[in-house]
Amino acid sequence: MARFVVRRLAFMIFLLAIVSIATFLLFSVLPVDPASLSCGQHCTPEKIAANRIRLGYDQPLINQYFTFMKGIFAGRSYGEGAQAFSCPAPSFGYSYYRGQCVTEMITNALPATISLTIGSAIIWLTMGIGLGVISAMNKGKIQDRVSTGLAIFGLSMPTFFIGLLLIYVFIIWLQIFPFPSYTHFLDNPFKWAQALVLPWFTVAIVSAALYTRLTRDGMLETMSEDYVRLAIAKGLPRRKVLVRYVLRGAITPIVTIAGLDIAVLLGGAIITESVFGLPGMGRLALNSVTDSDLPVIVGITLITAFFVVVANALVDILYASLDPRVRLES
Amino acid sequence: MSKNILEVNNLSVSFNTSDGQVHAVDNLSFNIKAGEVLGIVGESGSGKSVTASAIMGLLTSGNVNLSGSIKLNDFEIVGAKDSEVRKLRGSDIAMVFQDPLSSLNPYYKIGVQIGEAYETHHPDASKAEVRNKVIEVMKKVGIPEAERRIDSYPHEFSGGMRQRVVIAIALINDPKILIADEPTTALDVTVQAQILDLMRDLQKTSNTSIILITHDLGVVAEMVDRVLVMYAGRAVEVSDIKAIFSAPIHPYTKGLLNAVRSLDSAIREKLATIPGTPPSLLNIPQGCAFNPRCSYKQWAGDKCLVQKPELHEIGNGLTACHLSKTDIERMNKDELPVV
Numbered sequence: 001m002a003r004f005v006v007r008r009l010a011f012m013i014f015l016l017a018i019v020s021i022a023t024f025l026l027f028s029v030l031p032v033d034p035a036s037l038s039c040g041q042h043c044t045p046e047k048i049a050a051n052r053i054r055l056g057y058d059q060p061l062i063n064q065y066f067t068f069m070k071g072i073f074a075g076r077s078y079g080e081g082a083q084a085f086s087c088p089a090p091s092f093g094y095s096y097y098r099g100q101c102v103t104e105m106i107t108n109a110l111p112a113t114i115s116l117t118i119g120s121a122i123i124w125l126t127m128g129i130g131l132g133v134i135s136a137m138n139k140g141k142i143q144d145r146v147s148t149g150l151a152i153f154g155l156s157m158p159t160f161f162i163g164l165l166l167i168y169v170f171i172i173w174l175q176i177f178p179f180p181s182y183t184h185f186l187d188n189p190f191k192w193a194q195a196l197v198l199p200w201f202t203v204a205i206v207s208a209a210l211y212t213r214l215t216r217d218g219m220l221e222t223m224s225e226d227y228v229r230l231a232i233a234k235g236l237p238r239r240k241v242l243v244r245y246v247l248r249g250a251i252t253p254i255v256t257i258a259g260l261d262i263a264v265l266l267g268g269a270i271i272t273e274s275v276f277g278l279p280g281m282g283r284l285a286l287n288s289v290t291d292s293d294l295p296v297i298v299g300i301t302l303i304t305a306f307f308v309v310v311a312n313a314l315v316d317i318l319y320a321s322l323d324p325r326v327r328l329e330s
Numbered sequence: 331m332s333k334n335i336l337e338v339n340n341l342s343v344s345f346n347t348s349d350g351q352v353h354a355v356d357n358l359s360f361n362i363k364a365g366e367v368l369g370i371v372g373e374s375g376s377g378k379s380v381t382a383s384a385i386m387g388l389l390t391s392g393n394v395n396l397s398g399s400i401k402l403n404d405f406e407i408v409g410a411k412d413s414e415v416r417k418l419r420g421s422d423i424a425m426v427f428q429d430p431l432s433s434l435n436p437y438y439k440i441g442v443q444i445g446e447a448y449e450t451h452h453p454d455a456s457k458a459e460v461r462n463k464v465i466e467v468m469k470k471v472g473i474p475e476a477e478r479r480i481d482s483y484p485h486e487f488s489g490g491m492r493q494r495v496v497i498a499i500a501l502i503n504d505p506k507i508l509i510a511d512e513p514t515t516a517l518d519v520t521v522q523a524q525i526l527d528l529m530r531d532l533q534k535t536s537n538t539s540i541i542l543i544t545h546d547l548g549v550v551a552e553m554v555d556r557v558l559v560m561y562a563g564r565a566v567e568v569s570d571i572k573a574i575f576s577a578p579i580h581p582y583t584k585g586l587l588n589a590v591r592s593l594d595s596a597i598r599e600k601l602a603t604i605p606g607t608p609p610s611l612l613n614i615p616q617g618c619a620f621n622p623r624c625s626y627k628q629w630a631g632d633k634c635l636v637q638k639p640e641l642h643e644i645g646n647g648l649t650a651c652h653l654s655k656t657d658i659e660r661m662n663k664d665e666l667p668v669v
Contacts, residue, residue, distance in 0.1 A: 226432040233386055233427075234447040234499060235420030238412075248437055324483040325436055 005317055012313040019305040024065050027298050034294050092299035097291050102299035105284060112182050113280035117265040119196055120203035125258060128208035132215020139220060147212060155209035163202040163275035170198060182278050199276045203269055207261060211254060218250025252322055256315050263311030267304030334361040335506055335539055341398035343380050352611045354380040356563040365537040369554035371544060373608050377563040378543045382509045386425055387415030421451040424500035428512040430492035434484035440495050441480035448502045471498045472528060490521035504536060511543045526552050547590050559583050562609050562619035569647030577662050579649040581626045584661060628667035629657045
């Protein structure tokens with residue numbers, strides 16, 4: 001098992017290196033000139049040329065890449081003399097548009113996104129798996145139809161519509177919540193939760209549907225397995241058969257998809273964050289794209305890729321601990 | 331001999347499906363004594379496995395119609411609460427399924443899976459007690475290095491060893507009846523013999539009754555005392571093992587025996603088959619269900635087409651056939667009706 005984990009982690013690092021190169025190349029061929037973007041008003045060709053040198057964009061691409069990568073591990077300084085400033089490690093570059101280190105912008109945006117992701121993941125997993133279990137246990141009956149119907153409803157609603165619907169019902173009409181303004185968890189946990197409940201459900205309603213389907217189908221498939229029949233023949237109580245045998249057999253694909261869903265969401269839920277005005281990664285990404293703020297976009301892309309790659313590795317490791325057969329094959 | 335441990339009377343099972351009612355078991359009666367080995371033989375779809383499920387009390391879903399009586403030591407299983415039947419499952423009646431490769435849960439160590447069967451029926455047992463019990467039963471079914479293998483996963487076992495694990499699960503509570511549903515079908519021939527030997531030894535030492543469900547008459551000959559032959563959900567013949575091989579009293583049994591290649595048959599001799607296929611359980615023929623495939627129906631006349639034959643005694647066995655005793659004797663002399 002230990003060897004499997006080490007190998008999987010080594011592969012993850014290799015993958016991250018590839019992703020960073022790909023991202024860097026991709027953005028270097030974009031027809032956007034960061035030197036002119038950071039030039040400001042009263043721009044002259046001479047200023048742009050000077051800027052290009054100052055930012056290091058005159059260097060060959062490979063040098064730029066290594067400077068960038070070095071920044072991630074050792075920090076990076078910009079400018080010379082009195083104007084010099086630096087972004088400490090891990091530095092993902094500097095946004096001339098905002099006059100801020102990219103890392104700082106991302107760390108400011110992450111708490112809101114992490115809060116959104118974790119909260120909604122808990123809700124959608126409970127909701128999705130719960131409805132799936134109910135469906136599977138009452139296959140063909142009214143409970144099954146209602147659960148499946150709810151799932152399809154959730155799946156077919158656009159995120160922004162559910163978000164606006166929740167705002168209308170709970171904030172404007174019933175006035176249960178004030179209009180959300182994000183507060184840091186450590187400052188005021190109650191307000192933090194108050195601002196996040198509706199976004200949590202917005203993301204959860206859309207995501208739960210898939211899990212209902214996965215759980216239902218997985219359980220129905222497992223129920224016809226011989227080992228479930230044997231478990232019943234042993235005289236195990238229904239609940240135990242259901243949890244230890246049926247759900248256990250259905251859970252593996254759910255873990256895989258949940259891991260990836262969570263990772264992608266950590267890169268920012270653009271629509272939900274915009275609808276509810278959450279200062280998270282999604283909003284940061286959206287703003288940076290609108291402003292053509294290239295260093296920030298590169299930073300966000302890399303961070304998101306990092307989450308996905310790490311989640312993939314974690315899912316694989318989790319998979320191995322969930323299924324003894326995987327361990328053997330490695 | 332000793333008294334009946336299981337009595338099945340007029341058991342009928344049908345399933346409601348979108349295509350109509352499927353009559354899987356029709357008016358089946360039989361019993362089994364303590365220590366007896368009963369073989370239930372028939373083609374796929376003859377109702378063997380459904381009968382086993384009914385005895386295990388597993389036919390509880392809404393689309394099943396169950397009538398008749400299944401009495402285990404005077405406890406009526408048909409219509410009993412599931413929580414009551416659950417106490418019998420795995421303790422008084424245990425079951426071994428066909429495919430050992432899929433009968434074990436791939437996610438749990440085999441010690442856990444064997445121990446579970448004991449814990450469920452002995453909730454007060456300590457961990458150490460369960461473990462000792464598991465090791466004991468693993469040794470009993472011939473799993474070597476039980477102390478070490480108890481922590482292995484099913485995929486680390488061969489097919490034959492897995493079937494031993496399944497048998498260990500069945501035997502850990504010393505059941506009164508063991509239902510073995512085609513226990514050797516999925517195994518290599520050499521392993522088949524080992525598993526049959528094992529079951530016979532265990533049956534002799536513990537006096538457990540065994541219901542052996544199979545389509546393999548060779549397996550039946552190996553270890554069964556009495557045979558129940560089923561066709562289209564009904565019992566067509568019940569006879570002692572010797573009688574059935576020397577003088578079957580139903581044309582279907584005769585057909586099954588003809589289909590077995592014996593060692594002294596000529597190598598290029600064509601294997602005998604029963605013409606036709608078993609009837610669809612949605613649409614069982616009127617009269618005798620076997621009549622469309624029967625080679626001897628001319629001797630009995632039109633009766634076969636209109637009247638369902640009931641089980642009645644001929645010699646020491648029971649048969650559900652309209653043929654007279656003399657006709658059956660002619661059948662066993664390999665005479666055929668002139669068409």
